[in-house]
Amino acid sequence: MKKTIFSIARALPCLFFGIDLIKKPKRCVPPSYGNLSLSCFQLDGQTTRNVAKLANREINLERLLRKKIIRLTTVLFFFSTTLFAQAKATSRQLAINDKVPNLTLSQILNFNQKSAEFSSFRNKALVLDFWATYCSPCIAEFPKMDAMQKKYGKNIQFLLMNTYASDTVEVLEKFLAAQKAKIKDFALPIILNSAEIKNVFPVNTMPHYIWIGADGRIKAITRADQLTEENVSRLIAGLSLNLKTKKD
Structure with missing residues (x-):
């Protein structure tokens, strides 16, 4: 290895000054440098082989890099395609018989988690109750839902979906405290304003219930x-619901 480095180092001056090593392997004197003499040696066989190995190694590294770039590009393409499909799925209004995507519930009150996804309720029936604090008919149904939640809790989850912009966290926390004072062990989670929910479940009038198997x-939708x-019992049992569809 030392011999190889030494040979290359001895040859570099000639390469720098543009001297042909093959034609003048022993000695070269650039005309413009007068008496300056630089010894030039033709690369021996071992050095040539080592240089060839280095060149081949660079070629192999370049090929490997190209393969990695192609693989990375492919992964990024499929990843972006998946994200686009998910965004598209969560940007259209859902209707009866549609599969609900795995939406994120980013803020939850009165639940064992501060946030969750729909997959957290896998294998359970769901009833989404869209309401607001100004909606007296909505609130009037809470005791009935709370009783059914406690009775059928292993098989169903009632979710109070509040998408009213004026119902802030502070407003809903006060409301929740009042409900707990009225209903012992009030068991219904409150879902706060969510853009994802609004996109797939636009609601114009309340009360508004979405039944999910x-x-x-x-x-x-009733x-x-x-x-x-x-x-509710039929929903849990997976039986058909011949209910009148609510039209907004």
Whole structure:
């Protein structure tokens, strides 16, 4: 290795001054440098082989780098395609029989988690109750839902979906405290304003209920008068719900 480095070092001056090593392997004197003499040696066989190895190594590294770039580009392409598909799925209004995407519930009150995803309720039926603190008919249904939540809690989850902009965290915390004073062990989680929820479940009038089966598909969209224990039992059992669809 030392011999190789030494040979290359001895040859560099000639390469620098543009002297042909093959034609003048022993000695070269650039005309403009007078008596300055630089010894030039033709690269021996071992040095040539070492240089060739280095060149091949660079070529192999370049090929490897190209492969890695192609792989990375492919991964990024599929990743961006997946993100686009998810964004598209969560940007359209859902209807009966649609599969609900794995939406994020970023702020939750009165629950064992501060945030969750729909997948957290996998294999459970869901009833989404869209409401606001100004909606008296909505609030009037809370005791009934709370009782059914406590009775069928292993198989269903009622979620109070509040998408009203004026109902801030402070407002809802005060409201929750008042409900707990009225209803012992009030068990209904409150979901705060969520852009994702608004995109897929736009609501114009309340009360507004979305019934979701354990298979993750929307079974019905109704008003408060359809919220009965019989219908809830059918939802849990996976039976068909012949309920009148609410039209906003």
